[in-house]
Amino acid sequence: MSATGYNFAYLDPQTKRMLRRxxxxxxxxxxxxxxxxxxxMPLPYGWGTGGIQxxxxxxxxxxxxxxxxxxxxxxxxxxxIRRFFARTADVATTDRTAEATVIQTRHRIPEAPLAExxxxxxxxxxxxxxxxxxxxxxxTRTLHAxxxxxxxxxxxxxxxxxxxxxxxxxxxxxxxxxxxxMSPSPIPKFDNPKLNRSPALQLFGAGREKRVYAVPxxxxxxxLDFDDHPFSVQRWDAPCALCGADDSFLDEVxxxxxxxxxxxCSDSEYCTSRQHAGHTGPASNNMASARLGRxxxxx
Amino acid sequence: xxxxVKGGETxxxxxxxLLAQARRGDPAVAEIDTAQxxxxxxxxxxxxxxxxxxxxxxxxxxxxxxxxxxQVEAIFLxxxxxxxxxxxxxxxxxxxxxxxxxxxISATFKELPGGQVLGPxxxxxxxxxDFSLLAEGGAPDAVPGVEPLPDTLPRGTDLLGEEGLIEPxxxxxxxxxxxxxxxxxxxxxxxxxxxxxxxxxxxxxxxxAMGYSTQRGYSHTHPFAGEIRMGEVAxxxxxxxxxxxxxxxxxxxxxxxxxxxxAGSASTPPQFTRGYGLAFGEAERKTMxxxxxxxxxxxxxxxxxxxxxxxxxxxxxxxxDNVEAGGFVQHLKLPHYVDFQSELELVRRxxxxxxxxxxxxxxxx
Amino acid sequence: MTAPGFCVNAPLxxxxxxxxxxxxxxxxVLLDALSHPGRIHTVPLALEAPAPLATATGAAALTLCxxxxxxxxxxxxxxxxxxxxxxxxxxxxxxxxxxALIDDPATMPALADFPxxxxxxxxxxxxxxxxxxxxxxxxxxxxxxxxxxxxTLGVAGLPAGFWRDWQRNTGHFPLGxxxxxxxxxxxxGLPRTTTIREA
Numbered sequence: 001m002s003a004t005g006y007n008f009a010y011l012d013p014q015t016k017r018m019l020r021r022x023x024x025x026x027x028x029x030x031x032x033x034x035x036x037x038x039x040x041m042p043l044p045y046g047w048g049t050g051g052i053q054x055x056x057x058x059x060x061x062x063x064x065x066x067x068x069x070x071x072x073x074x075x076x077x078x079x080x081i082r083r084f085f086a087r088t089a090d091v092a093t094t095d096r097t098a099e100a101t102v103i104q105t106r107h108r109i110p111e112a113p114l115a116e117x118x119x120x121x122x123x124x125x126x127x128x129x130x131x132x133x134x135x136x137x138x139x140t141r142t143l144h145a146x147x148x149x150x151x152x153x154x155x156x157x158x159x160x161x162x163x164x165x166x167x168x169x170x171x172x173x174x175x176x177x178x179x180x181x182m183s184p185s186p187i188p189k190f191d192n193p194k195l196n197r198s199p200a201l202q203l204f205g206a207g208r209e210k211r212v213y214a215v216p217x218x219x220x221x222x223x224l225d226f227d228d229h230p231f232s233v234q235r236w237d238a239p240c241a242l243c244g245a246d247d248s249f250l251d252e253v254x255x256x257x258x259x260x261x262x263x264x265c266s267d268s269e270y271c272t273s274r275q276h277a278g279h280t281g282p283a284s285n286n287m288a289s290a291r292l293g294r295x296x297x298x299x
Numbered sequence: 300x301x302x303x304v305k306g307g308e309t310x311x312x313x314x315x316x317l318l319a320q321a322r323r324g325d326p327a328v329a330e331i332d333t334a335q336x337x338x339x340x341x342x343x344x345x346x347x348x349x350x351x352x353x354x355x356x357x358x359x360x361x362x363x364x365x366x367x368x369x370q371v372e373a374i375f376l377x378x379x380x381x382x383x384x385x386x387x388x389x390x391x392x393x394x395x396x397x398x399x400x401x402x403x404i405s406a407t408f409k410e411l412p413g414g415q416v417l418g419p420x421x422x423x424x425x426x427x428x429d430f431s432l433l434a435e436g437g438a439p440d441a442v443p444g445v446e447p448l449p450d451t452l453p454r455g456t457d458l459l460g461e462e463g464l465i466e467p468x469x470x471x472x473x474x475x476x477x478x479x480x481x482x483x484x485x486x487x488x489x490x491x492x493x494x495x496x497x498x499x500x501x502x503x504x505x506x507x508a509m510g511y512s513t514q515r516g517y518s519h520t521h522p523f524a525g526e527i528r529m530g531e532v533a534x535x536x537x538x539x540x541x542x543x544x545x546x547x548x549x550x551x552x553x554x555x556x557x558x559x560x561x562a563g564s565a566s567t568p569p570q571f572t573r574g575y576g577l578a579f580g581e582a583e584r585k586t587m588x589x590x591x592x593x594x595x596x597x598x599x600x601x602x603x604x605x606x607x608x609x610x611x612x613x614x615x616x617x618x619x620d621n622v623e624a625g626g627f628v629q630h631l632k633l634p635h636y637v638d639f640q641s642e643l644e645l646v647r648r649x650x651x652x653x654x655x656x657x658x659x660x661x662x663x664x
Numbered sequence: 665m666t667a668p669g670f671c672v673n674a675p676l677x678x679x680x681x682x683x684x685x686x687x688x689x690x691x692x693v694l695l696d697a698l699s700h701p702g703r704i705h706t707v708p709l710a711l712e713a714p715a716p717l718a719t720a721t722g723a724a725a726l727t728l729c730x731x732x733x734x735x736x737x738x739x740x741x742x743x744x745x746x747x748x749x750x751x752x753x754x755x756x757x758x759x760x761x762x763x764a765l766i767d768d769p770a771t772m773p774a775l776a777d778f779p780x781x782x783x784x785x786x787x788x789x790x791x792x793x794x795x796x797x798x799x800x801x802x803x804x805x806x807x808x809x810x811x812x813x814x815x816t817l818g819v820a821g822l823p824a825g826f827w828r829d830w831q832r833n834t835g836h837f838p839l840g841x842x843x844x845x846x847x848x849x850x851x852x853g854l855p856r857t858t859t860i861r862e863a
Contacts, residue, residue: 006383007383007684008684008685010383012383012385013683013684013687014730015382016687016688017687017727017728017729017730018482018732020691020694020695020727020728021728021733022787023695024694024695024698024728024791024842025787025789025791025842026787027695027698027699027810027855028698028842028855028856028857029786029787029838029855029856029857030809030857032786032787032838034787035484035486035785035787036484037481037482037483037484038484039382040375040378040379040381040382040622041379041382042379044375044622044625044626044629044630045622045623045625045626045627045630046626046627046628046629046630046633047626047630047633049626057691058688058691058692058695059688060685060688060689060692061685069633069634070634070635070636070637071637074307075307075634076307076310076311077633077634078307079307079308079311080307080311083308083311106633107635107637107638108637125627125630135613135614136487136613137487137613137617138487138488138613141784142784144784145783145784146783163649164649164652165645165648165649167645169638169641169642169644169645170637170638170641170642171638177809177857179837179838180838186635186637186638187637188637188638188640188641189641190641197812199812201695201699208623208626208627210484210485211484215809216698216699216809216810216855216857217699217700217809217810217812218809218810218811218812218813219809219810220809234641234644236644249637249640250640251636251637251640252640252643266636266637266640
């Protein structure tokens with residue numbers, strides 16, 4: 001028991017054992033969704049309860065935890081989850097990707113490369129990659145059993161016929177180790193290549209839907225595509241306005257009512273580290289930098 | 300002007316302080332206490348206990364106070380507390396035939412042993428605002444003398460059972476332990492015990508709408524309210540070292556047994572079928588709706604088409620929980636700007652591509 | 665009530681000194697082991713498990729087993745300790761087991777005798793803890809998820825034909841069982857995705 005009167009990391013030992021058993025099976029069957037007895041958490045379903053339960057099951061006193069939402073350590077939901085674990089598990093927290101042993105994330109993979117020994121925990125709203133095409137769980141489970149993913153390909157091809165593009169830009173489906181079709185969670189497809197053969201262990205938790213799944217280190221993760229329409233990621237015309245990075249996912253920031261806008265790194269820690277290291281972008285000395293709170297001098 | 304989400308911690312703490320202030324309201328007005336809530340808002344407390352899956356009037360009242368009367372928020376608070384509690388064991392099944400009845404009515408028989416017992420009901424109140432309650436009403440008039448009720452009343456539906464006119468309610472072969480939905484994920488197909496557990500925790504408004512839809516032709520099941528009863532039932536456990544049941548207390552429950560028409564099949568002679576509803580506390584609307592939905596969900600077992608929403612188990616059971624639904628609907632207010640940015644980039648690109656051939660056409664024209 | 669083979673009056677060895685923290689640390693070792701098949705991990709605590717259980721076997725059982733996990737024991741000697749500390753039900757047949765503890769691989773049942781899962785639910789399968797004599801530097805080449813290319817590790821103390829049995833196990837993917845090989849306080853993960861060939 002911690003000072004809060006609740007268990008270490010909130011969950012009781014029995015629940016943790018159940019989750020831990022599910023996680024070991026998830027690692028043994030990469031990309032397969034393991035059902036688990038998801039518990040009500042003190043945060044609402046849809047707000048990261050799956051990721052929180054996975055983190056609670058793996059977290060120990062020596063871990064260093066990083067929590068991001070939309071790539072940023074400072075969004076309210078990330079702050080709230082970090083506070084939750086600081087309060088119930090008294091663990092060290094960080095915003096430095098390289099220092100973290102466990103990284104819980106919603107919607108992004110950090111830009112800095114992950115290392116062996118790190119654990120990524122993804123918050124997953126809808127673990128079933130085919131759910132939008134087939135709402136019935138009984139049917140999608142059979143399709144996974146048969147590895148029958150034909151209609152997912154048909155859907156993507158219909159996009160090409162209709163729009164000239166695959167119209168899926170985030171939560172873009174992947175094949176794990178050539179067997180299971182998997183939702184990478186709603187990360188932008190920009191991040192999909194980072195899933196492939198990552199040295200980190202990647203765990204996925206869907207609390208409301210009561211599923212966990214995993215991608216072990218060095219595991220093949222391929223985004224679905226076609227010979228004549230190979231998978232490609234988003235690109236921007238200009239680098240990050242604050243740090244000049246041309247290899248990161250950029251958020252569009254609306255500056256005024258006159259249509260003024262700029263593009264800045266979505267990974268706030270990556271951007272800040274680059275600025276500290278002396279990198280600059282087109283708007284580095286602009287007032288917007290201070291307003292955004294990303295510049296080294298801001299408070 | 301764009302304000303980046305920074306200083307989140309301060310913002311969260313400030314929001315909590317504002318919330319506490321708003322909850323308390325005008326400090327010149329006396330603060331409500333949980334005993335008042337439990338005693339005077341008992342139906343609100345009952346719903347929080349039923350859908351919060353925890354029978355504790357004081358904690359449910361506390362949850363309602365903390366949630367400023369928001370039932371779904373109070374249910375969530377109670378569930379999140381409940382999930383941390385150790386589990387000591389399971390009671391033997393409640394025996395509602397031995398209920399100390401405070402209300403028992405049947406719409407199928409004019410007269411039945413023990414009679415119709417109206418009890419505390421809004422049914423025949425004329426819905427006129429009682430302005431005397433604006434002032435402190437004082438104690439209500441004493442209830443005029445009524446005959447004391449027998450200790451137990453037989454269930455109305457059992458009378459049909461004696462004639463074989465209604466399907467018997469028998470345990471499954473081997474009497475398997477039911478799924479515990481608070482510890483195991485819902486799977487499909489879900490057996491009836493699992494479905495009933497889900498519905499018992501389900502949102503009253505959702506069940507009401509689903510049950511209502513069956514009355515309007517979306518899988519009509521010809522229901523009659525066979526019996527509705529409310530009162531106190533004993534809780535009993537069998538300690539391993541004793542080997543027999545001992546009472547550990549009692550709870551208030553409401554039970555509804557719907558009697559539904561059934562034409563019979565090649566293997567079954569015509570008989571009535573049942574829909575069942577049970578919930579903590581006084582919860583008549585909820586248990587009636589639950590019984591309608593339970594009966595609709597039995598379509599496969601009874602050889603009926605599953606053409607209507609209320610008959611589709613995966614649809615009904617996956618969407619009945621207001622803690623799940625409330626969380627996921629409201630998660631849309633969390634930032635989604637990475638996903639939105641991805642869509643924005645694609646839409647801009649597709650618009651640019653769509654404009655190009657058009658521009659080319661205009662040039663050649 | 666007395667069962668043959670053990671004395672009810674003998675005091676039981678203690679379990680984890682710090683149940684919550686020890687279970688977490690052991691779990692991370694198990695998670696690491698299954699995430700990096702063919703790599704030797706060490707259980708970071710001094711647990712004295714009753715014979716014939718090795719430290720790592722006992723630690724893994726205390727970490728993962730409880731009343732929800734039917735356990736099959738090859739030899740019954742540690743049953744009272746496991747029952748007392750985990751509350752897990754003991755089962756007679758391998759086919760009923762969620763976990764199984766093997767202390768004498770030479771006489772163990774075939775891998776196919778344990779639950780393999782179902783096509784829709786391959787996770788409903790057994791995990792075996794098999795105590796081997798030792799790990800050696802070479803002999804077998806391991807590949808699959810969790811391994812960057814290939815890795816080499818030998819295992820001493822497994823019966824002839826074991827690896828042919830393993831090959832059959834991996835051939836039914838996603839069905840199959842998962843193994844944790846134990847020697848003393850050392851442990852090596854062998855999930856159903858790992859392919860093994862002779863060096």
